Amino acid sequence: MPSPTVVRCGAGAAGALLLASAAGALPLTPLLPPLRVAPPPAPAPDPASGTVAPRRPEPAGPRPSALASASGVRLRASLERGWTLAGERELLVHCAVHVDEPNDARDERLPxxxxxxxxxxxxxxxxxxxxxxxxxxxxxxxxxxxxxxxxxxxxxxxxxxxxxxxxxxxxxxxxxxxxxxxxxxxxxxxxxxxxxxxxxxxxxxxxxxxxxxxxxxxxxxxxxxxxxxxxxxxxxxxxxxxxxxxxxxxxxxxxxxxxxxxxxxxxxxxxxxxxxxxxxxxxxxxxxxxxxxRLAAQDARLFLEPASGVRLLEVFSWSARTDATGWEVSLGDLERGSRRKVVARVVLPEDARPGEVLDVVRARLSFRTLPERRRAQIAPPTLRAGITQEPARAESSRNAAIADDLRRVEAARLLGEARAQALAGRVAEARRRLRELKQSVGDRLEYRDPSGALRRVDIDTLAENLEAGGTKGAEAAKLGDASARALGR
Structure with a gap:
């Protein structure tokens, strides 16, 4: 019996054995016993109808943040956390719109x-x-x-x-x-x-x-x-x-x-x-x-479209229009280097169960480019959240990148409510809201107004002026309104 010829071609010892066997020189003996994988169990028929429901694919994991961009405009949509506790149906949605600065130093602008x-x-x-x-x-x-x-x-x-x-x-x-x-x-x-x-x-x-x-x-x-x-x-x-x-x-x-x-x-x-x-x-x-x-884009509009079973509850600090598909928030014109934020509250379906991962909301931004004035649109993928029974898992999935924005929006809400209560003559309620505000942000509010100026508002002084009424009260109400708008946007 002639000796077998083994050709080595860089495939290692196992490769040499297989090549020799393929030439008929060696019997093919498995190196490992065959792996037997049991087939998945067939879905059980419905007891009432006798029909078998189609197998549902395993859901993808949570998607708590998503980004899209075009023409120098970026939209990042985020959930406050990727996992939410079973039974806690409300969830905050954060959308941030950024407009890039041009790479060159020229101050090109329209007349x-x-x-x-x-x-x-x-x-x-x-x-x-x-x-x-x-x-x-x-x-x-x-x-x-x-x-x-x-x-x-x-x-x-x-x-x-x-x-x-x-x-x-x-x-x-x-x-x-x-x-x-x-x-x-x-x-x-x-x-x-x-x-x-x-x-x-x-x-x-x-x-x-x-x-x-x-x-x-x-x-x-x-x-x-x-x-x-x-x-x-x-x-x-x-x-x-x-x-x-x-x-x-x-x-x-x-x-x-x-x-x-x-x-x-x-x-x-x-x-x-x-x-x-x-x-x-x-x-x-x-x-x-x-x-x-510094105008970069015109007539920017943010659309929030909830997934099936999800309800949009409110949009903070902005006027919003609703229709059958969701909510529309007009952001106006956008300047180079500017940033806008929109925070909304959604309610998840009642029948959401632990372990499920749900589509929550899709955000998209429409705007007119300059100088072409053509309508452009960017839309990150739909945000998804998981349902869990583990408090530690829900807490660890909080989005730290948007925490400061959420605190500012909450401060805007409390300030707006305090102003409304004071104007309605409910001084005790106004004081309570302002105490909550101080616990959240400290003694002073700091923000930049629409002109870019840094503003500092002492909360105790604001409270005293709101209670005083008259011209002081009217000025405090206007300051509170302007401050709440700036903080919330």
Whole structure:
């Protein structure tokens, strides 16, 4: 019998044996006994119908965080924890929108169209000089391709200037000199006059390419002339938004309606500013121009779409619209380097059982890119949470990266409730909310307002002023409202 020939080709001893056997030189003897795997048991038939349900695949693990990005805009959606205790059905959802800074150092920007709609009613008598000064400072910062529109409103409204202040300085100065405080507050007429002036300017500039557009509405009092119903005023702001203008609102002093101006800014996709004293006007107007120059995306909208059986309970600190698919939150225009956060509360299904992993919510962001103004969308994968009976597992799955944001949103909630209770005359309830707030954040609140300024609010002083009523109480209520909005967003 000839000797077997073994060819070694780097496969090791086992490979050599197999090659030799394949050539017929060696009998193939298994090195290990065969592995026998028992088939999975067949699903039991339903006792009532006799049918067999299809086998369900094992669920994937929790997905407590997911990220998507496009055109320099990032959306990260997160759950407060990946595992939740059985029986604890409520869960917080956190969405953070970031806009990247460009890699190069050039300050590329669109030409600016800015409109100031100025309250010149009688109550502004002591503020007109500072208003003129703030407008001049704004005009000095406009570039050669930028445009400014000035509309004044009191009992009636009129456009007093439109163009470039440096190119037509005489007309600009004459317009400022003609601003006289008198009459009532016809806010609706001011918005109508602004819409007409801006539509006319847009027709003349149709061939000049895209522009960054912003209207800043200033008021120091209640709308008491013309149309005063909030929904009718909001419709006017929506028309301006449809023309491509974001609308910001600036409340001055203690007598204006902060809830109305805040709602108009939300509808208009702009910012809401509270200015306690006229000296603060200049910083806010400059901040609005700075935001326009850093504009990166327009008309950003966040959609929260719950999975089957999951209910969206509330969205904190933002106005939200609901429909059959979920909730829509308007985030307005986005600047380079900016960040927005939205926190919502969802309720999981009643029949969720320990060991299950459930789809919870899908977040997606829609926005218009610049300068193309095309609609873009980003959507991270659906978030999933697991149900457990182990408290340690639930606690260890908490998302530490969003803990500070959640604390700030909780502070905003307590502050908003304290303000509402104080305005309703329920002082004891307001004090209780503020005590809870101090236990959460300490003696002071710190945040950056929409103009970028760092604000520090002493909670005890705020409580004293809310209880005092009168002008102090009104100013404290407005400060509390503005602080809650800034903390929650």
């Amino acid at each position: 600016v169209d800015m409109a100031l709609v100025l309250d010149t009613s009688g109550s502004m008598a002591g503020s007109m000089d500072l208003l003129r000064q703030a407008t001049r400072r704004l005009a000095a910062r406009l570039g050669p391709e930028d445009r400014l529109t000035l509309v004044s409103y009191a009992t009636t409204a009129e456009r007093v200037f439109q163009g470039h202040p440096q190119a037509d300085r005489a007309a600009f100065e004459a317009a400022l000199a003609g601003l006289v405080a008198r009459g009532g507050t016809n806010l609706s007429d001011g918005l109508d006059a602004a819409a007409a002036a801006l539509a006319s300017a847009a027709e003349g500039a149709a061939s000049q390419g895209p522009r960054a557009r912003r209207l800043v509405l200033l008021s120091d009092g209640l709308a008491n002339q013309g149309e005063t119903e909030p929904r009718a005023l909001a419709r006017r702001v929506r028309r301006l938004r449809a023309q491509g203008f974001a609308v910001s609102a600036l409340g001055l002093g203690a007598q204006y309606d902060e809830e109305l101006l805040g709602a108009l800014a939300d509808v208009g996709g702009g910012a809401y500013h509270y200015v306690a004293r006229p000296a603060g006007l200049e910083a806010v107007v400059e901040a609005e121009l700075r935001a326009l120059r």
